[in-house]
Amino acid sequence: MTLVRYQNQFPGLLDRLFNSDFDSFNRSNFSNTNTTLPSVNIKEDVDSFFVEVAAPGFEKSDFNIEVNNDLLTISSEKKTTNTPKDNERVSRQEFSYQSFKRSFTLPELVDDEKISAKYENGILSVSIPKKEEAKPKPVKLIEIK
Template structure:
C-alpha cells in the first residue's frame, strides 16, 4: 500500500530554537513564506494542479472496493495498470485556455498529474477487476478469488 508522511505546516522535519535575538533568521523567514496560507484571490490564478486524491478502500466478503475522489476529469484522462500485484492509478492532464485575440491580457494554462499505487492481496482475482468513473468518483471493483471468499457458517450434524 502507499505510505504518506505528513510534514508539519509550520517548519520542517527538524525545528531549531532561535535564542540569539528577536530578528528572524533567513531560514525561518523562508519557512514562514512557504507555509503561509495565501488568500484565494492571490492563489486562484495560479496552476490548479491536482493534489494527491483521497481514497476509500473497503472490503466485503466477496470483493474489495476502491473509491477515489477526482472531480473535473473524464474517464479518458485515467491510466489504470496492474503489474506484479500492484495497481497503479494515474492521470496527466494539460489545461489550456487562451483568448483568440493577439493582444491578450490574460492567458492561462496548466498541467496536473498524480499517481497512486496499491499492492493488492493475493486473494484478488486479477482477471475480473472493473473500473468506472461517475460524477467525479473513480470506482474500482477488485473481486476476490472463489477460494478466498468468506463462506457463510454452516451447521454440522453430530452423528
C-alpha cells in the same frame, strides 16, 4: 486483506491494518505538481474490494489504471490551455496542469483478471473481485450422533 496505500510519510494506522510494506512506502504516490493527491476510500464486502478516488473535473480518458506484479496503479494527467481566439489580445494566460499517481499492493486473494472501473460524478470507482477460495464459506452445522 492486504491492500496497501503508499505515501510520503511513515505508515499510519490504516496502512498497518492493510499490511504496509515498510521498504517501499515512499515509492509510488506522488503528484507532479503542487496540488494534493486525491482522497481515496478503500472498502470491502464478501465478494470484492473497492477503491474510490475523488477526482472531480476529470474525464474517463484522463485516467490510466494498471496492474503490474500485484501492484495496482491509478494515475492521471490533465492539461488545460486557454487558447486565444482570432483578434484577441492576451494580457495574461493561465495554464492548468494536474497529475497524480497512487499505487496499492493487491493481496494474493484477488482476481486481477476481473478488475473493472467506472468514473461517475467525480468519483473513480475500481472494483477488485476476490477469488472464490478467498470468499467466506457458509457456516456448516455438524450433527451430533
